[in-house]
Amino acid sequence: MTTVATLSPTLVENLGRCRAPASEACTLPPECYHDAAIHQLERDAIFRRGWVGVGRHDRWATAGQFVAVDIGEVPVVVLRDAEGDLQAFANTCRHRGAQIMVGEGECTKLRCPFHFWTYGLDGRLLGAPSMHETADFDRAEHGLISFPVAERFGFVFVSLESDPTPIDEWLGDFGVPHAPWPLATLVTGRRREFTVDCNWKAFAEVFNEYYHLPYVHPTSIDDTYHAPDPPEPATGAYATQFGTTSGTGGLLEEDQHLALPLIETLGGRNAEGVRYSWLFPNLMIAAGVEGMWMYEVYPDGPDRSRCAQVVCFPAETTQLPDFAERAEHYYERFDVAVAEDIPMLEQQHAGLRSPFADQGRFSAGLEPSVAAFANWYATRLLEA
Numbered sequence: 001m002t003t004v005a006t007l008s009p010t011l012v013e014n015l016g017r018c019r020a021p022a023s024e025a026c027t028l029p030p031e032c033y034h035d036a037a038i039h040q041l042e043r044d045a046i047f048r049r050g051w052v053g054v055g056r057h058d059r060w061a062t063a064g065q066f067v068a069v070d071i072g073e074v075p076v077v078v079l080r081d082a083e084g085d086l087q088a089f090a091n092t093c094r095h096r097g098a099q100i101m102v103g104e105g106e107c108t109k110l111r112c113p114f115h116f117w118t119y120g121l122d123g124r125l126l127g128a129p130s131m132h133e134t135a136d137f138d139r140a141e142h143g144l145i146s147f148p149v150a151e152r153f154g155f156v157f158v159s160l161e162s163d164p165t166p167i168d169e170w171l172g173d174f175g176v177p178h179a180p181w182p183l184a185t186l187v188t189g190r191r192r193e194f195t196v197d198c199n200w201k202a203f204a205e206v207f208n209e210y211y212h213l214p215y216v217h218p219t220s221i222d223d224t225y226h227a228p229d230p231p232e233p234a235t236g237a238y239a240t241q242f243g244t245t246s247g248t249g250g251l252l253e254e255d256q257h258l259a260l261p262l263i264e265t266l267g268g269r270n271a272e273g274v275r276y277s278w279l280f281p282n283l284m285i286a287a288g289v290e291g292m293w294m295y296e297v298y299p300d301g302p303d304r305s306r307c308a309q310v311v312c313f314p315a316e317t318t319q320l321p322d323f324a325e326r327a328e329h330y331y332e333r334f335d336v337a338v339a340e341d342i343p344m345l346e347q348q349h350a351g352l353r354s355p356f357a358d359q360g361r362f363s364a365g366l367e368p369s370v371a372a373f374a375n376w377y378a379t380r381l382l383e384a
């Protein structure tokens with residue numbers, strides 16, 4: 001595993017300004033959003049250490065379903081094995097290194113297309129043609145390299161570390177503020193992938209702040225959202241902020257009468273708002289009154305983000321006869337909002353790339369989760 005390179009004294013000083021409460025902290029140094037060397041530092045410190053989200057449990061609904069992912073520029077294949085357990089393997093052949101699996105789909109074995117070395121869903125090398133003359137060749141020594149994988153609250157996480165911080169310690173008390181929502185059992189209604197020409201952190205940030213709503217979403221969703229509650233303390237690699245809404249945050253203002261049923265377990269204020277949470281580094285969720293919508297974000301270099309929008313509901317909601325039709329209004333709301341965010345993010349990226357860009361300050365009430373992430377990110381880089 002790569003060791004994290006040394007940070008410049010200037011970067012150390014600038015990151016230090018992020019390690020404070022939102023009211024006192026500075027925003028992340030602009031160079032963190034575009035500089036190639038810093039991108040490598042964060043690849044090592046943020047994506048090759050700790051836990052990284054790879055999506056919802058039902059991306060791997062049945063045995064043999066696999067997804068080839070990129071975690072910190074490491075090709076990884078995540079799959080559900082014959083026993084129904086999730087597995088993550090280095091997606092690199094043990095013969096001469098070809099990437100084995102591409103895209104996603106179903107398989108009974110993993111077969112490298114180059115010379116047909118074939119691995120089981122448990123990573124064992126099952127077959128290697130024409131190797132009988134090779135001295136001391138032992139298939140048992142050439143299985144796929146395995147990574148820790150964990151599922152919590154219906155989210156799947158992979159770590160490239162052999163002995164990472166235990167996942168429950170990593171997530172800290174995430175379960176406490178999210179207890180009213182049945183996150184573990186929600187099922188995916190739609191998952192949609194796209195790319196944005198901005199740094200992955202900026203994409204994540206815009207989903208976790210209320211500040212831009214009146215300016216970027218004035219006619220679509222702004223009137224739905226009230227001023228958010230003060231941020232709650234979080235122990236663990238996440239930030240969260242709840243806010244009440246007029247109607248549901250999951251629909252456009254003109255579609256409020258089309259709301260799907262309330263999640264049964266919700267009561268009181270939880271039945272009248274949205275909890276926005278960021279599972280550091282790359283999963284951002286909104287737990288609403290009838291479901292949950294979320295984004296996964298993966299860096300594709302410093303200047304481009306690969307994103308997935310995922311919309312989930314309780315299984316009983318998805319069984320309603322008119323679910324497909326009604327869910328379309330939810331998908332439209334998320335598509336409209338993100339289509340309003342994307343041009344702004346690309347414009348932000350253009351500004352951040354300027355040599356005259358400098359660290360800014362946060363609105364403590366409207367951007368506390370962004371400040372919490374900056375603090376966490378700076379700490380991970382400085383203490384890597």
Ligand code: FES
Pocket residue numbers: 093094095096097098112113114115116117
């Ligand atoms: S590189 Fe995979 S079988 Fe040769």
Ligand SMILES: [Fe+2]
Pocket residue numbers: 206207212216217337341
């Ligand atoms: Fe937005």
